[in-house]
Amino acid sequence: MIDQVQREQLEEEACAVRDRAYAPYSKFRVGAAVLGGSGAMYSGVNVENASFGLTTCAERVAIFKAVSAGERNILAVAVCTESGVTPCGACRQVIREFASDCPLFVLDANGNSRETSLKALLPESFGRGDLE
Secondary structure (H helix, E strand, O other), X not given: OOOHHHHHHHHHHHHXXXXXXXXXXXXXXXXXXXXXXXXXXXXXXXXXXOOHHHOEOHHHHHHHHHHHOOOXXXXXXXXXXXXXXXXXXXXXXXXXXXXXXXXXXXXXXXOOEEEEEHHHHOOOOOOHHHHO
16 A cells, blocks of 8 residues: 555656657657555656567566566556556556556646556456466
């Protein structure tokens, strides 16, 4: 569970980093921030590539940074896009690898925020515990 201050910090960071996205092809800039189990926050942006399949989503960049720092538990995710869309299916599964459920805060470019959850976005999911 996260408190209101953590939520606000997570949302602010996701929107702040969005300007750093590398999206010369789609022009669809995404910023993300995740809160790790340690209480540390990690952010990321989408990074596109001329070979489109090599593009990496902001959510995965943030999670991979968290994992690289030693995190193995994600407590919350914030995603900021122009229109306030939710994470793609691949990102949902990557989030699931490090959280059985967690709040996801989805923001648009105007700062409008709504809350959903991983379970709502990825019902009947499976994770590492299901493969052991």
